[in-house]
Structures are given as C-alpha cells and as structure tokens.
Amino acid sequence: MRATTSHWRAAYEAWLAPFLARLGRVEQRRWAPVYLQGLLGPGERKSVEPMAARVAPGDVQQLHHFISTSPWRCEPLEEELVRAADRLVGGPxxxxxxxxxxxxxxxxxxxxxxxxYCGQLGKKANxxxxxxxxxxRCEVPVCVGLRLFLPRAWAEDAGRRARAGVPEAIPGRPKWRIALDEISRIQVAGARFGAVLADAxxxxxxxFRQK
Known part of the structure; x- marks a missing residue:
C-alpha cells in the first residue's frame, strides 16, 4: 500500500510540475498543490474552509487568499492543459x-x-x-475549455456587470462564437484532432458550420 501511494504521489507531482512552472510566485506554487489535494481528496464539501480543515489545518486564510485574491493569469495554465490533453488523447x-x-x-x-435552458434538469431554470x-479518443475524454456564457440580461447591463466585477473588455457573445474562439485557442496551443462534434x-x- 505504501509503495502504491508513493508511486501515485510521484506521478501526480510529475504531472503537476509543468503547471506549477507557469505560476509566477513562490507562494502560488506552494498553495496550488494543496488546493488540488483538497479538490481531489475525500470529503463532499469543496469550499475553502472544509478543504483547509482536511489538508491544511490552521491555514484557512492562506488558502483563501490563493483562491480568491492572489493574482495569476489563466492563459499559461490553459495552454499547459491543452498540451497535457494532447499528449494523452490528441491525434488524427x-x-x-x-x-x-x-x-x-x-x-x-x-x-x-x-x-x-438547463441540460442538467432538461428544462428552463435559473x-x-x-x-x-x-x-x-478511445472513450477517454479530457476537458480543455470552459467559458461562461453571458445572457443578454447580463451582457447589456453595465451596472450589473460592474457590481459583479465583470470586466468591460469581456463582451457578450453567442455560444457558437465562444465555441469558434475556443477552437482557435486550443489549435494555437497545439491540440490535434480529426473532427469536431457539436450539440445540434x-x-x-x-x-458556425462554415467555419
């Protein structure tokens, strides 16, 4: 059992290393593995305080700072995720x-x-x-992109966007346009695939079809 745990930890650290290298600060490189350990480990509640109690007792504030206020750029990590996914399942x-x-x-x-419309419930809902x-590929899926859709009630309400902290530079886009932009992004990052499948x-x- 100890050997299995040691092997798993070594594989986990090797997988995580290129992502940590993309983080600019020492403290971020320290707390990122702790946060992931909380997400992947046992326990149903995945908010900061319950996770900190399990993986970093006494360090709730530090973990909270890493998640909510520590500034870091998403793009380098997203690019690394695409590369990792391509190594695993990419190809023609x-x-x-x-x-x-x-x-x-x-x-x-x-x-x-x-x-x-909410697919989880099969009907319209909040x-x-x-x-x-x-x-x-071969029944192995790896998520390489998630982008929040802003409905018109949000996209066209400057006051509501400002109160929620949505940057002015982020426009309201239809879902198909978001998808096209994401396809371009992951292609630039090096993802290889032979076909694109999409919801009807x-x-x-x-x-969308012509692109």
Whole structure:
C-alpha cells in the first residue's frame, strides 16, 4: 500500500510540475498543490474552509487568499492543459466535442445566472451556462475549455456587470462564437484532432458550420 501511494504521489507531482512552472510566485506554487489535494481528496464539501480543515489545518486564510485574491493569469495554465490533453488523447483519430454545461444557481448575483435552458434538469431554470470543449479518443475524454456564457440580461447591463466585477473588455457573445474562439485557442496551443462534434443548437448556425 505504501509503495502504491508513493508511486501515485510521484506521478501526480510529475504531472503537476509543468503547471506549477507557469505560476509566477513562490507562494502560488506552494498553495496550488494543496488546493488540488483538497479538490481531489475525500470529503463532499469543496469550499475553502472544509478543504483547509482536511489538508491544511490552521491555514484557512492562506488558502483563501490563493483562491480568491492572489493574482495569476489563466492563459499559461490553459495552454499547459491543452498540451497535457494532447499528449494523452490528441491525434488524427481524436475528436473535439462542443457542448453546453449548466450549473443550477439561485439568486441573481452570480455572474451569468439567468432563466435559461438547463441540460442538467432538461428544462428552463435559473442557472449558469458554460460552453465546454472536450478532447476525446478511445472513450477517454479530457476537458480543455470552459467559458461562461453571458445572457443578454447580463451582457447589456453595465451596472450589473460592474457590481459583479465583470470586466468591460469581456463582451457578450453567442455560444457558437465562444465555441469558434475556443477552437482557435486550443489549435494555437497545439491540440490535434480529426473532427469536431457539436450539440445540434450549434449546428443550426450557418456561420458556425462554415467555419
């Protein structure tokens, strides 16, 4: 059992190393593995305090700072994720799958929450909708992109966006446009695939099909 645990930890650290190298600060490189350990480890509650109690007792504030206020850029980590996914499943036989992912949410203050179709429930409901991209081959899927969709009620309400901290530079885009931009992004990062599969709603858009 000890040898198995040691082997798993070595493999985990080797996989994580290129991602940590993309983080600019020593403290970020220290707390990122702790946060991931909390997400991957046992325990149903994945908010900061319960995770910290399991993996970093007494360090709730440091873990909270890493997650909520420590500044870091997403792009280098996303690029590394695409490279890792391509090594695992990329190639001419791989497919890129585009779909919607819904997160059921109540209230009005979480960014992007609106009454819209929720695949999780099979009907319209209050939720966030995300455009997801998954690279897959031989029944092995790896998520390489998630982008939050801003419904019109959010995209066109400057005050609401400002209160929620949505940057002005982030426009409201239809889902098919988000998907096209994401395809370009992962291709630039080096993802290899032979075909693109998408939900029927994307296929209804001529501009999406022609691209």
């Amino acid at each position: 036989e791989a497919v890129l799958i585009i779909d919607d992912t819904a997160l059921v949410k109540q209230g009005r203050h979480s960014v992007g929450v609106a009454r819209q 939720c966030q909708a995300l455009v997801s991209l998954t690279l897959a 709603e994307y296929g209804k858009v001529a501009d």
